[in-house]
Amino acid sequence: MILIRGGDVFSDSGFEVKDVLIDGERIAAVGAVDVEGVIEVVDASGCLVGPGFVDMHTHLRDPGHTWKEDIASGCAAAAAGGFTAVVAMPNTDPPLDEARIVKEVVRRGHETGLVEVAVAAAITHGRAGMLPSDVEDLYECGVRIFTDDGDSVADAAVLRSVMMRIAALPGAVVAQHAEDASMTVNGHIHEGSMSTRLGVGGLSAEAEVDVVKRDLDLVRETGARYHCQHVSATGTIELIRHAKAEGLVVTAEVTPHHLSFDETAVADLDTDFKMYPPLRSGDDRRALREALKDGTIDVVATDHAPHAPEEKAVTFEEAPRGVIGLETAAAVVSEVVGDPRRMFETLSLKPALIAGLRDQGRPIAVGEPANIVVFDPRQEWTPGTFVSRSSNSPYKGHRLKGRPLVTVHNGRIVYSLIGAT
Ligand SMILES: [Zn+2]
Structure with a gap:
């Protein structure tokens, strides 16, 4: 005992x-x-003392990219961050798009004995955006979150057909990495005064806002549950706020780094500040912090995205997107929300609820x-x-x-x- x-x-x-x-x-x-x-x-x-944290956006990089992280090292990092569960993103090699691979990741997560590992499965085969995955089969083996994270599902017809199927599965949710790829070619940092000053290609906020706007129309039409991943822009917050007021079943997450930093942090072109979505303006950062406090944003999710030192030791333009976050998230949230109850809500209760993890996110009780x-x-x-x-x-x-x-x-x-x- x-x-x-x-x-x-x-x-x-x-x-x-x-x-x-x-x-x-x-x-x-x-x-x-x-x-x-x-x-x-x-x-x-x-x-x-409260329920362990739940990260609904973790890149464990396993299978396929285990020089960056693997299931065991990712679970150990999660435990060190106070997490008792993580939801693994499907952009692995091969991608997590069928029941066999999902079961294998969950089994290996369980084997570590460190944290519970759940899987967010790909919406489309190979995350290629064309052919819907067998979402019913994936649901049957425990998947509740469906996303092509790393990429948006660009094709509205594909997304609509998947949303209709997911709407029929109780507790299942479509999670979108909102990025209009046609608008982000050659972009590396937020499009604004900083991108102009540094002469680095910009990523516009509209690339996120436009996708969420389109998606919310599909949510209205299909009745699917929808979760907006790593919200970064004020325009997206406004859309989520209106969607909630309208009664749509919509939730949203923000990363710790978007709460801590804005575009000025990339002034030195340090590749540890390169991620998608990029760090945006000071106004966006303030709006994100407010939205987390007032409940428009439901969850803090790390988007823990490990890359090896040699992969990041290149020019800003060449560096891969993403930063790690499991071990530092709770400190950031504690300081930003300044209220222990809200910390547990955003880092434990709400993500457990959205991810359908019944043994997680429960206030302490006999x-x-x-x-x-x-x-x-x-x-x-x-x-x-x-x-x-x-x-x-x-x-x-x-x-x-x-x-x-x-x-x-x-x-x-x-x-x-x-x-x-
Ligand atoms: Zn993403």
């Missing part, structure tokens, strides 16, 4: 200083707990699965090295406040900075 002692525990009734006793894979007691029979005691005084994070909101630290196989983080050398100290998955301590006594 494990006792998490004296933390500020997040339950249905809010936060209160309590002990949490874990027996086997479940929470056995919450309140003042007698230490008799306890094998390990975790001192959580001054820390938040009988619930023991997927728990102990998070110290006071600890200041500077990321330098990473558990991830890659280190392409924009937070290297940046002072962060707030850190996951202990992660418990299925009743086992899978990560600890303080050690147990």
